[in-house]
Amino acid sequence: MDAAAHVLCTKGFAGTRLTDVAEHAQLQAPAIYYYFASREDLIEETVFRGVNDLRNHLKRALDALPPGTSPMDQILTAAEVHLRHGLELSDYARASIRNSSQIPERLRARHKKELTAYNRIWKRLMTAAAADGQIRDDVDPKLAQPLILGALNWSAEWWDPRRNSVDTLVANAQVFIRHSLSPAPKPVRRRAKGPVSG
Amino acid sequence: MDAAAHVLCTKGFAGTRLTDVAEHAQLQAPAIYYYFASREDLIEETVFRGVNDLRNHLKRALDALPPGTSPMDQILTAAEVHLRHGLELSDYARASIRNSSQIPERLRARHKKELTAYNRIWKRLMTAAAADGQIRDDVDPKLAQPLILGALNWSAEWWDPRRNSVDTLVANAQVFIRHSLSPAPKPVRRRAKGPVSG
């Protein structure tokens, strides 16, 4: 029944009516109360599950990478997961992310915690990448991270499956991210040639 | 009275109650009807003005650039305008952008048209930059553009003035964008030339 996440994506928090949710589930509105104590419960649950699923999905994907994968490659994998999850798999993720700021504090506790946890994963990746010299030093990883996630999140607003495949979008986003972060590739090539830089 | 854009930012389209708007304007709700025919009118107007202001702001900023400014620098200027306008100046812009997808079709006509016009400006800049060889060829400008705007738009969700100044954010975003787009420096020819730049 939780496919009521769908309505949340489209109408936003306040615009989500139980009637619509029920209709989407081919049910009558009161039937929802068999499964959830209240509208708020339903939304809280949905919104929580959004980030929760996404985080689990990301964890599994990162764990599945071969050991020794570079931080930058992990970041690019994370970006792919984030995009695909949001665009292909789950209304939940979209519901969670879009309504983040509209949901009253009261319902946000779990959601927020989960979101923090999700961001922590990204932070770890960014930090690792920075430590590894894979992030240019005129970019603050703490700011780059939300910029990246913003670019990815916003895709839900404009991406049109009839214009571009997810694959294309993922590829472009990855290039986009890699170069926005990567330092100029001086060292490797230059070192062989001569003492240009220290 | 239009400072009711404020409520739109916080509560979203459906969550915007006339009572709240009125209270924010130190008025009683019915007083709104002296100026607007309906709630929908008020919102339509507000949301339209959001993009409209932003577009005018951007146009002025671009016109003020010295002739011969490179497309990439124009893009970076546009990014700065977009960020500063959304974060510092105007609830309207935020109201417009955040609620884009939640507003019923009926009210979106003008808003949509204005948004398209705004995007057209960006598109022109991107195309010029591409023609100038300032965009790497493994990035599709048509996709890069919304990724960039997404990164910028999303800032409204997370940016905390107490943590980072807008200046810092702008600087970071500009570096972020410049390198996400710029083609790799060509090492062979570059050796003799000097710093990377753009």
Next chain:
Amino acid sequence: MDAAAHVLCTKGFAGTRLTDVAEHAQLQAPAIYYYFASREDLIEETVFRGVNDLRNHLKRALDALPPGTSPMDQILTAAEVHLRHGLELSDYARASIRNSSQIPERLRARHKKELTAYNRIWKRLMTAAAADGQIRDDVDPKLAQPLILGALNWSAEWWDPRRNSVDTLVANAQVFIRHSLSPAPKPVRRRAKGPVSG
């Protein structure tokens, strides 16, 4: 300003909005309060004036009849006055009559009194006619009177000046009334012929 009677005719008591009245008088609504203390006052006044005018009109018309006019002819005159006044002259009369039953008790005192007075005139005519043998004895004058007035009052609902002149309507109504009331013209002609009836 009292041409607000017009609105009363069309929209009824509860449907009469000060805005409409004011518009009809090429004024803004608050201007009404310069002349009347409240909406109710305006309506009360209007509705009173409706019957009052009508009654005065009728009195004058009856007084103008040559002495010795038969009760029946007086009734027919009254009918003509009633029709003409309602249809040609006065929104007031129509406003008064149509809304009689919809107006809350509180506002009806004067109106009711005036209406009673008006009916009393008719009653006097009917009684006189009955005493004069000009009303058939299988008709109760107390019931015939409101039937007649009903027929006349209702004309405001259906009469279309483009179809029938008031003159035609008046003529027909008079014939209609005369014969609905008059006894069969037996006595005069029969008495001469023989002892048919006692």
Next chain:
Amino acid sequence: MDAAAHVLCTKGFAGTRLTDVAEHAQLQAPAIYYYFASREDLIEETVFRGVNDLRNHLKRALDALPPGTSPMDQILTAAEVHLRHGLELSDYARASIRNSSQIPERLRARHKKELTAYNRIWKRLMTAAAADGQIRDDVDPKLAQPLILGALNWSAEWWDPRRNSVDTLVANAQVFIRHSLSPAPKPVRRRAKGPVSG
């Protein structure tokens, strides 16, 4: 629930508040929306049903008359039906008739059509009576018809069951109508024949 016709009779179109209707039905106002889409729907339906019922009632009554009943007797039957239906049976009829002119065009379509149909029946009766020589030739049946219906309709405004029984009223109205329409008895031929009758 439709017993909300009651309120229409008393308060008129604009004065009919859902609260009152609901109270009369021992319900809360919003409950009305379970059965009707809007106030206007409820009123439209009610007002339509008013004439519709009346027309059906009349049709049945006329069909029940023995074949060969004279047109005049049919008219008198119709008058009885009209009176009894309006006064004894149905708030609906009264609601329909009283508010005829106050209801906005938008809601009148069906009601108007039905009313025309009802009038058509009367017209048929009047025409038949005229063709049969049962209507005096100094009365235009097209004008006599609304005069009669007016007399009957108006009864709702003044009839007081405590003063006169419906039976009395019906009897009087019938005499009233019969003679208002019937041609003068032709004295010459009549002498030999007997009572007037029709």
Next chain:
DNA sequence: AATGAATGAGAGTTCATTCAT
């Protein structure tokens, strides 16, 4: 496990009314 019927709280909206100007 689900629904039809109903309700109470609260939303948008209308309107008479006020008041400074």
Next chain:
DNA sequence: CATGAATGAACTCTCATTCAT
């Protein structure tokens, strides 16, 4: 004498929620 601006009361209507079934 009249209006622009604003308000409070009241109305229609929506919606989450309940409850008997």
